[in-house]
Amino acid sequence: MASPRAIRVLPPDLQNQIAAGEVVERPSSVVKELIENSLDAGASFLKVRIDEGGIRLISVIDDGHGIPPQELALAVTRHATSKINSLADLSRIQSLGFRGEALPSIASVSHFRLTSKIESILEAASIEVRFGSVGEQAPAVLAKGTRVEVRDLFSNVPARLKFLKTPSTETRRCQDIFERIGLAHLDVDMEFCVGERSRLRFFKDQNLRQRLELIWPPDITNSLLAVNYDRQGSSVSGLIGLPSMAQPRPDRIYFYVNGRPVSDRILLRSLREAFKGQLLSREYPQAVLFLTVAPEEVDVNVHPAKNEVRFRDESQVFSLVLGAVKNALGQAAPEHEPIFGRPEDYSRIMVMDPIKSLNLPIHEPSARYGSATPHSKPVESSASPVPFIPKTPTHAAEESSLRLGDLTYLGQFHETYLVLTRGRDELWLVDQHAAHERILFAKRRRLNEAGSRPLAVPLELPLHASQVSTLESRWQELLDLGFSLSLSPQRLIISAVPGVLTPGQAKEFLSEVASNRADSLDDLWAMLSCRAAVKAGDVLAPDEALSLLAQWLDCPERDYCPHGRPIVLRWSASDLERLFKRAR
Numbered sequence: 058m059a060s061p062r063a064i065r066v067l068p069p070d071l072q073n074q075i076a077a078g079e080v081v082e083r084p085s086s087v088v089k090e091l092i093e094n095s096l097d098a099g100a101s102f103l104k105v106r107i108d109e110g111g112i113r114l115i116s117v118i119d120d121g122h123g124i125p126p127q128e129l130a131l132a133v134t135r136h137a138t139s140k141i142n143s144l145a146d147l148s149r150i151q152s153l154g155f156r157g158e159a160l161p162s163i164a165s166v167s168h169f170r171l172t173s174k175i176e177s178i179l180e181a182a183s184i185e186v187r188f189g190s191v192g193e194q195a196p197a198v199l200a201k202g203t204r205v206e207v208r209d210l211f212s213n214v215p216a217r218l219k220f221l222k223t224p225s226t227e228t229r230r231c232q233d234i235f236e237r238i239g240l241a242h243l244d245v246d247m248e249f250c251v252g253e254r255s256r257l258r259f260f261k262d263q264n265l266r267q268r269l270e271l272i273w274p275p276d277i278t279n280s281l282l283a284v285n286y287d288r289q290g291s292s293v294s295g296l297i298g299l300p301s302m303a304q305p306r307p308d309r310i311y312f313y314v315n316g317r318p319v320s321d322r323i324l325l326r327s328l329r330e331a332f333k334g335q336l337l338s339r340e341y342p343q344a345v346l347f348l349t350v351a352p353e354e355v356d357v358n359v360h361p362a363k364n365e366v367r368f369r370d371e372s373q374v375f376s377l378v379l380g381a382v383k384n385a386l387g388q389a390a391p392e393h394e395p396i397f398g399r400p401e402d403y404s405r406i407m408v409m410d411p412i413k414s415l416n417l418p419i420h421e422p423s424a425r426y427g428s429a430t431p432h433s434k435p436v437e438s439s440a441s442p443v444p445f446i447p448k449t450p451t452h453a454a455e456e457s458s459l460r461l462g463d464l465t466y467l468g469q470f471h472e473t474y475l476v477l478t479r480g481r482d483e484l485w486l487v488d489q490h491a492a493h494e495r496i497l498f499a500k501r502r503r504l505n506e507a508g509s510r511p512l513a514v515p516l517e518l519p520l521h522a523s524q525v526s527t528l529e530s531r532w533q534e535l536l537d538l539g540f541s542l543s544l545s546p547q548r549l550i551i552s553a554v555p556g557v558l559t560p561g562q563a564k565e566f567l568s569e570v571a572s573n574r575a576d577s578l579d580d581l582w583a584m585l586s587c588r589a590a591v592k593a594g595d596v597l598a599p600d601e602a603l604s605l606l607a608q609w610l611d612c613p614e615r616d617y618c619p620h621g622r623p624i625v626l627r628w629s630a631s632d633l634e635r636l637f638k639r640a641r
């Protein structure tokens with residue numbers, strides 16, 4: 058057996074490099090730590106610069122209180138911090154940093170320089186660290202505050218370097234973290250530069266909405282609801298998007314706990330719970346929510362990167378956020394109206410109309426299913442205590458009007474399912490919402506085939522800076538659909554639209570595309586179809602139900618909705634016999 062190797066304390070630069078593995082995952086983690094330090098130093102202005110995705114240079118300059126020259130070397134020493142003294146301090150952290158790890162970690166994987174000046178001393182001082190080895194301190198020139206420069210990040214850790222994405226992706230991530238922190242520090246003037254060029258400036262004393270207007274498209278920022286909620290010494294404030302503005306990715310959900318950006322499953326769950334019934338399983342709302350709780354209620358020392366927290370009482374936090382968001386949504390929707398039935402939900406509907414506005418009979422009777430003549434005789438409505446709309450007693454003429462080929466429509470069950478029989482042998486339940494989604498989705502297919510319609514008067518769509526690049530990335534797809542488009546600064550000129558869309562619908566479609574609310578045009582279409590579709594819970598008159606069914610029967614892939622859920626359940630008489638245990 059091999060003899061044991063001696064236990065040794067690792068040299069400091071190796072200790073730091075190991076710590077760097079957790080704290081400094083990529084350039085954006087450096088940006089986060091440096092901005093946090095500036096804010097902890099009471100900065101009223103800070104400026105971040107990123108060159109080549111942060112590999113070549115990340116610098117952060119602030120006008121905070123600075124570091125005394127005799128402490129510069131300590132600032133780059135592990136577990137040296139000015140922010141806590143005792144375990145008791147740790148349980149009531151107010152600052153963003155406290156672990157004393159960030160600077161030494163960053164300095165162990167880069168060519169690092171820290172320059173700082175405190176008010177009471179005339180000259181600034183600077184210290185350089187090359188991949189963990191600390192150089193001599195030297196006098197420097199700096200009017201006020203602190204400047205940190207990080208060069209050649211990870212050039213001594215090729216494995217990390219390889220794992221980075223393209224410079225533009227890494228720059229984007231740096232900007233994301235800058236934005237996230239900036240939304241929580243409205244009193245600080247903050248600038249983000251890429252190379253020499255200023256990319257984003259948050260001015261001092263802008264409010265949250267004004268800062269969001271700089272980074273989110275206007276259709277979203279125009280429809281944000283304020284959240285303001287206090288309960289038992291805790292509070293939630295911020296802004297949330299309307300359910301009708303939901304998007305397929307959770308990338309506009311920002312939570313903060315006591316000013317610190319966090320990602321947290323409980324908070325996300327309570328947000329979704331508050332929107333329950335108003336979102337599809339794959340839709341996410343927008344939210345920027347600030348939780349303020351007593352410091353002892355939350356442990357921020359869970360992970361070195363400090364972007365996770367642990368709550369002492371999770372269920373209390375869950376119900377706090379749930380209450381706050383529900384309250385905000387409730388204020389948007391008057392009590393007497395179901396939230397989904399608010400007019401603005403429908404005014405956003407584009408491209409295709411809810412079934413109620415379909416001009417009946419729309420459907421050219423299909424040879425396969427015979428005639429779908431509208432049936433106009435009023436039928437008992439949902440006022441009936443039994444949620445089943447019975448077919449009125451019959452004579453032959455009416456009987457045939459409820460027929461589609463060999464299918465006979467019996468009525469609507471639970472304002473959700475259409476009940477049918479096929480011949481004498483089959484019973485069908487059709488999910489009305491899913492069926493309508495399928496119809497609308499099938500129209501999307503036809504969009505490509507319907508050609509292009511030139512507009513006599515071109516339409517103009519004003520664009521926010523954030524929307525131009527999104528549109529450009531979809532340009533060819535849009536042309537393929539039949540749009541004729543050109544860009545003039547700040548606006549999109551639409552000179553032809555796909556044949557199946559009205560100009561108004563086309564304009565709305567493009568504005569949704571520009572706001573990047575879906576991964577692909579197909580996803581966007583599926584999302585919009587779903588929103589426009591007849592809902593579960595909508596009462597359908599028999600003629601409406603028949604028209605819906607007739608169109609649905611003509612769709613390809615009609616057994617499943619675009620999300621993959623079944624549209625129809627079928628039982629044969631023998632299935633029922635089995636279910637009733639009559640068959641042997």
Ligand code: ADP
Pocket residue numbers: 090094095098119121122123124132133137138139140153154155156157158159160161203
């Ligand atoms: P922490 O922030 O957890 O204390 P860091 O390694 O990030 O640890 O920083 C170490 C120390 O350096 C801080 O406690 C602080 O005293 C000092 N420091 C770092 N950056 C700045 C800054 N921009 N302005 C003033 N002091 C700073």
Ligand code: MG
Pocket residue numbers: 090093094153154155157159160
């Ligand atoms: Mg720090």
